[in-house]
Amino acid sequence: AQKITQTQPGMFVQEKEAVTLDCTYDTSDPSYGLFWYKQPSSGEMIFLIYQGSYDQQNATEGRYSLNFQKARKSANLVISASQLGDSAMYFCAMRELTGAGSYQLTFGKGTKLSVIP
Amino acid sequence: DAGVIQSPRHEVTEMGQEVTLRCKPISGHNSLFWYRQTMMRGLELLIYFNNNVPIDDSGMPEDRFSAKMPNASFSTLKIQPSEPRDSAVYFCASSLVPGGPTGELFFGEGSRLTVL
Numbered sequence: 762a763q764k765i766t767q768t769q770p771g772m773f774v775q776e777k778e779a780v781t782l783d784c785t786y787d788t789s790d791p792s793y794g795l796f797w798y799k800q801p802s803s804g805e806m807i808f809l810i811y812q813g814s815y816d817q818q819n820a821t822e823g824r825y826s827l828n829f830q831k832a833r834k835s836a837n838l839v840i841s842a843s844q845l846g847d848s849a850m851y852f853c854a855m856r857e858l859t860g861a862g863s864y865q866l867t868f869g870k871g872t873k874l875s876v877i878p
Numbered sequence: 879d880a881g882v883i884q885s886p887r888h889e890v891t892e893m894g895q896e897v898t899l900r901c902k903p904i905s906g907h908n909s910l911f912w913y914r915q916t917m918m919r920g921l922e923l924l925i926y927f928n929n930n931v932p933i934d935d936s937g938m939p940e941d942r943f944s945a946k947m948p949n950a951s952f953s954t955l956k957i958q959p960s961e962p963r964d965s966a967v968y969f970c971a972s973s974l975v976p977g978g979p980t981g982e983l984f985f986g987e988g989s990r991l992t993v994l
Contacts, residue, residue, distance in 0.1 A: 796982060804967065806985035852921065856981065859933060864975060866911070866983055868921040 764788065765853050765869035772874050774843045781828070782838040782872045784853035794856040795836040796866070797827065801849040809851075812836055840874075848876045880904070884970050884986035892994050896958040899989045902951055903972030911983060912945055912955050913969040921969070927953065928975065939964075960993045967991070 766785045774780035786795065797809040812820045812827045820827040828837040840847055853869040883902040891897055903910050911926040925935040927947045935945070942961070947953040957964055967990050971983040 794981065798985075804990075805987050806969065806971075806983075808982045808984070811982060864909075864981070865923060865926060865934060866971075867923065868913075870920045 764867045765855050767853055767869035767872050769872045772872055774874065774876055776845060776876055776878050777842055779839060779841045780843055780874065782840070782851050782874065784836045784838065784869060786834050786836060786855045788855060788857055790857045792858060795827070795829070796854040796856065797825070797838045798852045798854060799849045800852065800871070810838065843876045845876050845878060848874060882970055882972050882984055882986035884989050886989055887987065888990045890992045890994065891960055893961055894959045896956065897960045897991060899955040899968050899991070901953045901955070901970030901986060903953070903970070904984055905951065907972035907974050907984070908950070909973045909975045910947060910953050911971040912953070913971065915967045915969060915988070924955070962993045965991055965993050
């Protein structure tokens with residue numbers, strides 16, 4: 762079973778509108794972290810936002826917010842007031858601790874967001 | 879602060895040749911990850927190191943792939959012999975474990991490999 766599922770291969774949003782990118786996850790570990798990364802066409806991976814499994818409040822970073830619904834195992838990214846520069850691939854990822862005292866990060870397949878002027 | 883540095887940025891080689899990708903993690907980080915990105919399979923974790931020790935290499939496709947981390951500031955990913963299906967972007971990432979509140983991975987700019 763996939764650990765991270767992003768069901769939207771592609772999304773379109775009008776400039777200045779808000780958009781929600783879906784992410785569901787699967788883990789039995791009580792302690793985990795959820796991340797969103799942005800990959801523009803230039804290829805680099807840019808960290809956007811983080812949510813810890815024990816965090817009570819939804820994470821926010823500027824125009825990015827994470828809609829964390831623990832019981833549903835979902836961690837959707839909300840981008841408010843979309844800008845043309847938001848056009849990119851967006852990856853959801855989950856961090857789980859390993860038995861060796863380290864951790865690994867598993868990524869979803871990504872959602873390609875296109876912002877329309 | 880310098881970020882994660884990867885080289886080469888682009889590599890074009892012929893099938894059967896040896897390929898070596900290099901990575902310098904962020905100074906002070908103790909975990910290093912190698913990922914491969916393709917259109918078909920997305921981002922796959924190949925191997926990761928903690929304190930220079932390989933922790934999990936179950937993502938390494940086959941024996942043609944090997945990775946080393948001789949010290950805290952350098953790692954290599956080697957493919958020998960290379961095949962066309964190895965064509966991909968290879969990312970190196972580093973982090974600090976236990977780290978700050980997020981412990982996010984910091985990625986290099988990637989090495990785009992094309993095997994003809």
